Amino acid sequence: xxxxxxxxxxxxxxxxxxxxxxxxxxxxxxxxxxxxxxxxxxxxxxxxxxxxxxxxxxxxxxxxxxxxxxxxxxxxxxxxxxxxxxxxxxxxxxxxxxxxxxxxxxxxxxxxxxxxxxxxxxxxxxxxxxxxxxxxxxxxxxxxxxxxxxxxxxxxxxxxxxxxxxx
Numbered sequence: 810x811x812x813x814x815x816x817x818x819x820x821x822x823x824x825x826x827x828x829x830x831x832x833x834x835x836x837x838x839x840x841x842x843x844x845x846x847x848x849x850x851x852x853x854x855x856x857x858x859x860x861x862x863x864x865x866x867x868x869x870x871x872x873x874x875x876x877x878x879x880x881x882x883x884x885x886x887x888x889x890x891x892x893x894x895x896x897x898x899x900x901x902x903x904x905x906x907x908x909x910x911x912x913x914x915x916x917x918x919x920x921x922x923x924x925x926x927x928x929x930x931x932x933x934x935x936x937x938x939x940x941x942x943x944x945x946x947x948x949x950x951x952x953x954x955x956x957x958x959x960x961x962x963x964x965x966x967x968x969x970x971x972x973x974x975x976x
Contacts (some may be wrong), residue, residue, distance in 0.1 A: 812965050813845045819972045820851035820899065828897035829855040830868055830889045832880065833905035833921055837961040853897035858889070868892030868902075881906055883922050886937045890924030894933050900926035901968055905940075907956050909949040919944060921960045925971040934975055938967050 820827060829839050829852075839855040842848055856867050861880055864870040869892040870885055878884045886904050893900030905921030912918035919942035926935045942959040946952035 810841065810844075810962075810965070812969055813841060815969055816842070816965065816972070817845050817847065817851060819969070819976055821847075823976050825899050825976065826851050826853035826897040827899040827901060828853045828893045829900070830858045830864075830893050830902040831856070832859055832864070832889075832903055833907050834903045834957055834961045834964070835859065837957055838901060838903060838964050841961060841965060856893075864889060869895075879916070880904055881916050881920060881922065883937045883939065886922035886924035887935050888924075890926035890935050890937070891933055894926050894928055898928050899972070900924070901964060902926075903960060903964055905960055907953045909952065917941070919956050919959075921963075923960075923964045923967055925968060927971075927975045929975065936971055940964075940967075 831838055836857045842852055858864045858867055861875045868889050870888040874884045881904050886902055889902030890900045902924040906912050906918050908918030921940045923938045926933055940963050942956045944955045944959050
């Protein structure tokens, strides 16, 4: 993917490293990022924080936010991205619903919140993007994989936009 080369170039040229925390994407964003040779120069540390306990333990997501808003929320994506800044200067976090179960009218299958963060002058700048995948498939296992790929690719596209704006 050409976008991976652009991410690599921006991060290396600015001496930055990224940390990722993935819930719904289960490490796929991290996998894509490591598809490029030399990725160890700009990837610091990545987590799959699928459970609420992992989000709290590794990313300092507040239990109150999980209880009040749920794991799939802008607030939790924000806190995930913020917590990751303890590990690297750039952060990317995903939390969403792959389905086929777990969706609701308010939070349908394919909904994802993607958090991005950067430390600027030692102050965090956090942005959260809401993304709704439109993938549908009668084969529920294929649907989950396709939604996960859709979300991961969207996260990378939005990461480039975030980096262009903030680096």
